[in-house]
Amino acid sequence: MELTGEYGPPRDEQELAAVVDITTQAFAMVAADAEGVVRKNHAAGLLRLLRHDGQVAATLTLIRMAQFLGGRSVPMIGVGGVGVAPEHRGAGAATRLFHHFLREMRDEGAPLSVLYPATQPLYRRVGYEQSGARYEIHVDASALELGERSLTLRPMRPSDEAAVDACYRRFASQRHGWLDRGDYIWRRVRTPRQDTAHGFVVEGASGLEGFVYLIRSLAPQGAVPKQVLKLNDLVATTPAAARRLLRFLGDHRSLAQDVVWFGGADEPLLALLREQTYQLKLSMHWMTRLLNVSQALEARGWPPGLSGALHLDVADDVLPDNQGRFVLEVEGGAARVRKGGDGRMRLHVRALAPLYTGFLTPRALQLAGMLEADEASLQVAGALFSGPAPSMRDMF
Incomplete structure (x- = not known):
């Protein structure tokens, strides 16, 4: 591990407070929210920072997980929370931070690193390049009137967690580029910050065949506000489960108009719709670095x-x-x-x-x-x- 006097995790409360301040300013967050996120990541050993003249100049959060490529799970280090102190911006602090980070992660044995860029020139300088896409999918709830109720759909229970994880992994292993999630990502799916995700599962003769985590929010539309259903996760491992989940979402058409989730341009569930009553747009390209x-x-x-x-x-x-x-x-x-x-x-x-x-x-x-x-x-x-x-x- 390349942990030096210039680089490493926070050493004391003063450095942790500096990371909170950088995070607050870099992401325009409320200070209390930033502190909660930073302390949680510090407790998990995920924070790294760069020091300059004894002061914290830049910081990042590393996320150990894996990525399915060609059907196999490849160990991967995700990067988030990259921030530079305002007084150190434009002086190469982020570049130096990444030089240390990349060497540490290679020494740790990770073959890959992946991130979503706020700016591309920095990450290209240190060897990252666009390597895949994340698409935003919008479907009108009225288009989801599929006549499928043969499978049981019920609210998710805490005891379903292991089966849900396994169901996701079966599905994601066949989706080139998708994450083999660790605890960090699963927490974001199940307990999103400042939102509530409601989970539902679909069961068939072979057990759990699909699930959805949905977040409800209001969108003003005319005299009567309607809900927007944002799907934090939507997984179906059988055709019947796919139809049942879409029917469940379509049953919300009196309450909601827009159903939104993320995935690839080749989203298979869209093939079940009668018409092209959906919108598919690029959200962002992610970048990969071979370590x-x-x-x-x-x-x-x-x-x-x-x-x-x-x-x-x-x-x-x-x-x-x-x-x-x-x-x-x-x-x-x-x-x-x-x-x-x-x-x-x-x-x-x-x-x-x-x-x-x-x-x-x-x-x-x-x-x-x-x-x-x-x-x-x-x-x-x-x-x-x-x-x-x-x-x-x-x-x-």
């Missing part, structure tokens, strides 16, 4: 029917162990990576991120000037990294 090129390539899943070898030449000016030539060999849905090879595909580790997730094709990266390769390497990479567009439901 360990070899481990990351070996950890994700690969198309089981394909085999091939790709000779990479990777540049990384922050993590020198990623620098150099690698041979990626894929067979039987798994990969092996070794040092060496001919380096026929040349790219920065930043450009490797969208190739790795399948967000951009090798030819798109070549067109953007982010990759150089011969024709044979482009074809091999195009086949190996092909697959569904990477997406994510959760914000962090």
Whole structure:
């Protein structure tokens, strides 16, 4: 772990108070709310900060979890709560903070890091690049009149938690780019700050087949305000469960007009609607950083029917162990990576991120000037990294 005098977790109440102040100003939060969040994250060991002349200059929150890529769960470090003290803005504090953080997380053994950017230039400087998307989905409740009541739907109970976790994991493992959630993300789903999430489950002969967490809010519409149903999570593992959940949401049409949730552009539930009575819009692109090129390539899943070898030449000016030539060999849905090879595909580790997730094709990266390769390497990479567009439901 790279914990130095300049970098590490808060050491005392004075530094913790400084993190609270930075968080309050960076995110325009009420001080009491910021303090609650910061103290909770500090108790879990999630805070890191950069010191300059003995003062706290910048801070971030790290989130240990994983991400489903190619059907396999890849350990991943999420990043949130990045803030810089106003007097240190524009002086490179965030860049120095991330240099320390990335080295610490690589030393810890994490192959990947993912974040949602407030600004892209900073994160691109330290090796992150756009690697997937989060879409906002709006459906009119009146369009959800599906005639499905064959499965039992009931309010969620505390005893359902393990079954709900397992149901989500079965579903998310087939959604390229979705999180393999840890406690931090599950708390945000179940107990969102300043909101109440109501949980409901759908049961069939095989047990729990789907669930929804919904948040109700009022939106003024004419003389009679109507509810907006924001779905913190919506999961169906069978067609019957999908229809039952949509029917349940449609049963709210006298109370609510807009039903909102997040996911990918390939949201399967939209295929059940009779008409295109929905809106799908980009919320944000998330960014990925490969901390360990070899481990990351070996950890994700690969198309089981394909085999091939790709000779990479990777540049990384922050993590020198990623620098150099690698041979990626894929067979039987798994990969092996070794040092060496001919380096026929040349790219920065930043450009490797969208190739790795399948967000951009090798030819798109070549067109953007982010990759150089011969024709044979482009074809091999195009086949190996092909697959569904990477997406994510959760914000962090």
